[in-house]
C-alpha cells in the first residue's frame with residue numbers, strides 16, 4: 283500500500299515481529315465476506331478473522347429446526363455480481379438455513395476468499411496506536427497483527443443471550459440455544475421438551491419440534507405479532523421475472539424504506555374506509571412475509587393507525603387458534619404492532635391446536651427456576667428431557683462490546699458507549715480512527731433487509747478506504763460534532779415513532795443493565811443511502827483526516843476518478859495490482 287505508515291509484511295514493529303496488513307476484517311458473514319472481496323479487488327492486503335469453524339455468520343450458527351430467512355430469498359442475497367445472480371438458483375421463496383449457508387460457501391469459493399480467512403479465531407482486543415496510525419489486533423489464539431484499517435463485520439445478532447434463570451446449569455437433560463445449535467442432527471422423538479421464548483427463532487422452531495416431540499411446553503413471556511410466510515417452492519415464472527428485471531427490483535429495494543421491493547402504501551390507515559383498510563391488510567396477509575409493515579404510511583408513527591394493524595393480526599389469531607383461552611394468551615396487547623420485530627411463521631398458531639402442545643403464560647405463571655429435572659414455575663414443575671433456549675441476542679452492540687476496543691486516547695469503546703452507542707452514520711465512532719462498523723448502531727441495519735444495508739455499507743467503506751489511500755492521509759475519523767448531531771438526529775427520528783414504546787432488543791431492553799436507547803436509524807434505507815453519498819461527495823463531510831496530504835487538490839480529484847474506475851472494475855491499475863498480488 284502506498285502510504286507512509288504502511289509496513290512491509292513481516293517488518294519488526296515494536297518489540298515483536300508482527301504480521302502487517304492494510305486491513306483486518308472481523309467476521310465472515312454476509313458483511314465480512316463482501317468486505318474482503320471489495321478490499322481485495324482494490325488491492326489491499328487483508329486478514330479476516332472468524333470465531334466460528336466455517337464461514338456464514340448467522341447462517342452458520344443458527345442451525346435450529348425451521349431456520350430460514352423471512353425476507354424473500356431473491357432479495358436476501360448479494361446484488362454486487364451479475365454473474366453470481368445469474369449462476370445461483372434459489373429453490374424456495376424463503377431459503378432455509380442450509381441453503382443460505384451453501385450460498386455463502388459458494389460465494390467464498392467463487393470469489394476465492396478462503397485464503398485470507400482465518401477460522402476458529404476470535405478477536406479479543408483491538409487498540410489504536412496513534413504514533414503509527416495503526417490498529418494492533420489480538421486474538422484468542424495468540425495472534426497479534428498490525429493493520430492500517432480495522433473493519434468490524436461482527437454482526438448485529440451474533441452474541442446469543444442466555445437467560446439469567448436460577449439453576450440453568452443444574453438441568454440434567456439436554457440444553458440447546460437456537461443460536462448455537464449442534465452440528466449433528468438433534469432428534470426430539472419420544473421426548474418431553476420445553477422451549478423458553480417466543481421470538482422469531484422460537485416461532486420457526488416450535489412447529490417443527492412439536493411434530494417430533496412427544497410433548498412440547500412453550501414458555502411465553504411476551505406474545506408476538508406473527509404473520510404468515512406462505513413459503514413454497516419458487517415458481518419458474520417468478521425466477522424468470524426476477525432474472526429479467528432484477529436491476530429494477532434491486533434499485534427499488536435500495537431506495538425503499540426497509541430495503542424491500544414490497545409496495546409501500548402511501549395513505550394513512552385512518553383516511554381510508556374500514557372496508558378498504560381490511561382489504562389492504564387481507565391482501566398483504568395473503569401475500570405473506572413482511573408486506574404488512576408497508577401497508578400504510580403511518581403504521582409506525584400514529585398509535586391509532588397502528589391499532590388497526592394490531593387488531594387485524596389479533597383477529598387472525600382468534601380465528602386460527604381453536605381454544606379461546608389459548609388464543610387470548612397469544613394476543614399481543616401491550617406494545618404497538620411491529621415495534622418488536624414482527625415474526626414470520628409457517629404454522630405457528632396452528633401448532634397450539636395440537637394435543638401435544640401446551641402454552642404457559644410466563645407472566646401469570648413466571649419461571650421460578652430450572653431444576654435438575656426441568657422447569658419450575660410458581661405453579662408447578664415441568665419434567666423435561668430437553669430445554670430449548672430461544673432467548674435471543676445481546677443485539678447490535680453485543681459483539682463490539684465483547685472485544686476490548688481502545689481508540690486514540692486509550693479509552694475503551696465500552697466506556698465511550700456506557701450510556702448507549704454513539705456513532706456517525708453507524709459507520710465510525712469518534713476517537714477510533716480507521717475503524718469501521720458494518721451495520722453499526724445508528725444505521726438502518728436490523729431495521730431493513732440486511733443484505734441491502736450490508737452491501738451499501740461495504741461499498742461506502744471500501745470507497746472511503748481507497749480515498750484515504752489515494753490521498754495519502756494516515757487516518758480518517760468521525761468528528762465529535764458530526765457524531766453528536768447524527769446521534770441527536772437518530773434519537774429525534776425514533777422519538778417521532780412508536781418504537782420506544784416496546785421493550786425490544788432494538789432498545790437493549792432484553793439485556794439487564796444495557797442502556798435503553800433505540801439503536802437503529804429509522805429514517806429509511808433510501809434516504810440514509812442518499813445522506814451517506816452526500817457525505818462522501820462533499821469530501822467526507824463530518825470526518826477529519828490526519829497525516830500530511832501529499833497531493834494537491836487536482837491530484838486528489840484525479841485519485842477520486844481512479845477510485846470510480848476501481849469501483850467499476852475497469853481500471854488497468856487494479857488489474858496490475860491483482861496480478862502483482864498473485865505473482
Ligand code: FAD
Nearest residue numbers: 309311312313333339340351352353404405436437731732
Ligand atoms: P453475522 O452473520 O452475524 O456474522 C458475524 C460473524 O462475526 C459471525 O460469524 C461471528 O462468529 C463473527 N464474530 C463476531 N465477533 C467476533 C470476534 N470478536 N472475532 C471473530 N469473529 C467474530 N436479516 C434479514 O435481513 N432477513 C432475514 O430474513 C434474516 N433472518 C435472520 C434469521 C436468524 C435466525 C437470525 C439470527 C438473523 C437473521 N437476520 C435476517 C439478520 C442477520 O443477522 C443478517 O441478515 C445477516 O446475516 C448479518 O450478516 P453479518 O455478516 O453482518 O453478521
Ligand code: NAP
Nearest residue numbers: 350351352445479480481482483484503504623672673674
Ligand atoms: P428475540 O426476538 O429476542 O426473542 C427472545 C424470546 O425469549 C422473547 O420471547 C423473550 O421474551 C424470551 N425470553 C428471553 N429471556 C427470557 C426469560 N428469562 N424468561 C422467559 N422468556 C425469555 O430473539 P430471537 O427469536 O432469536 O430473534 C432475534 C432476531 O433475530 C429477530 O427479531 C430477527 O430479527 C432475527 N431472526 C429472524 C428470523 C427469521 O424469521 N428470518 C428467525 C430468527 C431470528 P420477552 O419478549 O418477554 O423478552
